[in-house]
Amino acid sequence: MDFTFSDEQRMMAASVRELLADVCSHAVLRAVAEGRDDAAAARWARYRELGLPGLLAPEAAGGLGLTSVDFVLIAEEIGRAAIPEALVEHAAVAVPLLLEYPDDPRVAPVLEAAAAGAARVAVALHQEPFVAGVGEADWLLVGVGDELHLTPPSGVGLVEQPANDRLRRLHRVEYAPQPTTRIARGAGVRQSTARAFDRGALHTAAQCLGVAERMLEIGVAYASERKQFGQAIGAYQGLKHQFASAQVRLEFARPVVYAAAASLAGSGEKAQVAVSHAKLAAVAAADACARIAMQGHGAMGYSWEVDLHFYMKRAWALAGAWGDGNLHARRVQSALWSGAQPLGPAHTFSATEG
């Protein structure tokens, strides 16, 4: 029984933080949001240098062979930086889903290119109506009923959905299944796409932790400098206590997200409730942090000029990604009411215990 991350895991996350601080500054986010992005290719090249696209692929497939537990801290950093790329979807949803079909001759070259970051892959599942990253993708995995298809995005209809987070372009995918693009079908597909969905939800939750922490830092910095009635507004308990409450929410969402990552690292069969809890807790924390960060900024927080809104919009976008609050709350409640979820002391680790 051990609930600590290894030094290697922390060091990897720290190196990702350093990279993203460099390539995804406030100024870069602003440039992307205002349609002045001229560094997209350079950013992706930097992600490739660090091996991020193939982190979860085994070394034999050209990746780094890490697990969800390794990736969760990295996803947190990606959330913290609110990067414009659907890197989490690529690395933590698409690549592991491709890995489940190693025998298909069409999958192997795509997997190799995806693990190396030479090709970008997006995922459209029926549980996830708005797909991030498909606009920039070279390949698209589509789950249709009990079939899984692999197609270039040119083979599907893409309906762009202008959204509040301008750094995260969304499309609805329209697709009539073709036998030629089908890589698998049957009950196994339902299981593999369900696991893919849970990986999407878990790593979205991790991103929420990161963006929540970033918003608190931005809010605290402003409240420590801005003076009214002769002192920094952050010295007043009216703000202080709201900041502290948001910090409490954030700190108690962390272990839930990390534990859900561990439950996915195994077979993932009992992970559903843990993942839904993680998503709900992290979204609630990010929401609380967004609210106080904005309130602490006063009218400045409502202006385009202050960078806070990029992170708030990312938090709200993540809230609706890979299962919104309705879906995840229903999953938790149905497990509780049906008796499927063991209750009480001594069942803390029911999602990971054999």
Place this chain on the structure above:
Amino acid sequence: MAIAFHYNDAQRAFRAEVRAWMAANVPREPLETLESARGFTAHREWERMLARGRWGMVTWPEEYGGRGCDLIEWLIFEEEYYRAQAPARANQNGIFLLGPTLMEFGTPEQRARFLPRMAAGEEMWAQAWSEPQAGSDLAALRAIAVRDGDEYVLRGHKIWSSRAAYADWGFGMFRTDPVSERHRGISFILFPLDLPGVRVRGIPQIHGETGFAEIFFEDARVPVANRLGAEGAGWQIAMATAGFERGLMLRSPARFQATAQRLVELYRRHADELEPAIGGQVAQAWMDAQAYALNTYMTASRLIAGGTIGVEASLNKIFWSELDLAMHDCAMRILGCRAQLLPQAPDAGDVGAWLEGYMFSLAGPIYAGTNEIQRNIIAERLMKLPRA
């Protein structure tokens, strides 16, 4: 070090041992409340039974009657304790607060004098910190200890002292430097509650039972040897004690997981009668109890790996106290018009201990440092917001 959520063979065997002992020894009927004289005596007996089984303070070293358990084993013990619905811990102030403080700051003589009797359940302890004018602003305390040869003469007035009405000993803070101010010049002194010059007056709580007391010191004399740590070092020692209290051990997650389980079961029985939003509140309560447990395992792992607990203790205190209140508040809503009935009412049905628990949960955000104080600590020391 890396995340691994599997109990090893020794931990599984330990759990089985606790479970078997609890099954054989936990009283079949709940004990009378420990906030009455009779109930306290019953709980004192239970503490002695725990001590005979060496279950009284599993984290203590063996030489003082413990088992030398690490924090993971402590969590397992607590899980089994609450799973068995074992009685409330009358000895809590001793084993979780003063005990660790004595081990850290006490002389060998003090440890030998106090720890074994505390472990055996022979001496129950009360905390005497707050005063009428020194609550949240604890450093405003005025009680004094005047040195007279080998003795201190205690004068002053302590209040809101849990367990003091029925306990045997108290640990308190007194000014040993009469001209000192704030955090300086305070000493940490142990005193018998039946000492001449010590007068204890019980204070009935909102449920009518005498759960706490005020203590008047009228020239009560204690040996200088009853001082814990150096003269004037009382504040630092008290803060270490408060760290234990708010940190991990005051409220183990198992307690709230047990409440959450009862809440889910209550909800399932009544779901058809309830407005739809209540289901969401119940699910939130279960999730938060789970989050508290996971967080405690994470903190315990960090401490075992050599880490320390500081400001995080304030995060914990806010989370568990607000969780406990939310769970009981939710139960009150589910019970509806029956929530006001005492368990002995003819139509009480399954109201059980929810009302008593609800009233106690209202105290949670107040005792062990109000949640307002905790939020100040988090904002200033963890988040580095400016002080007023």
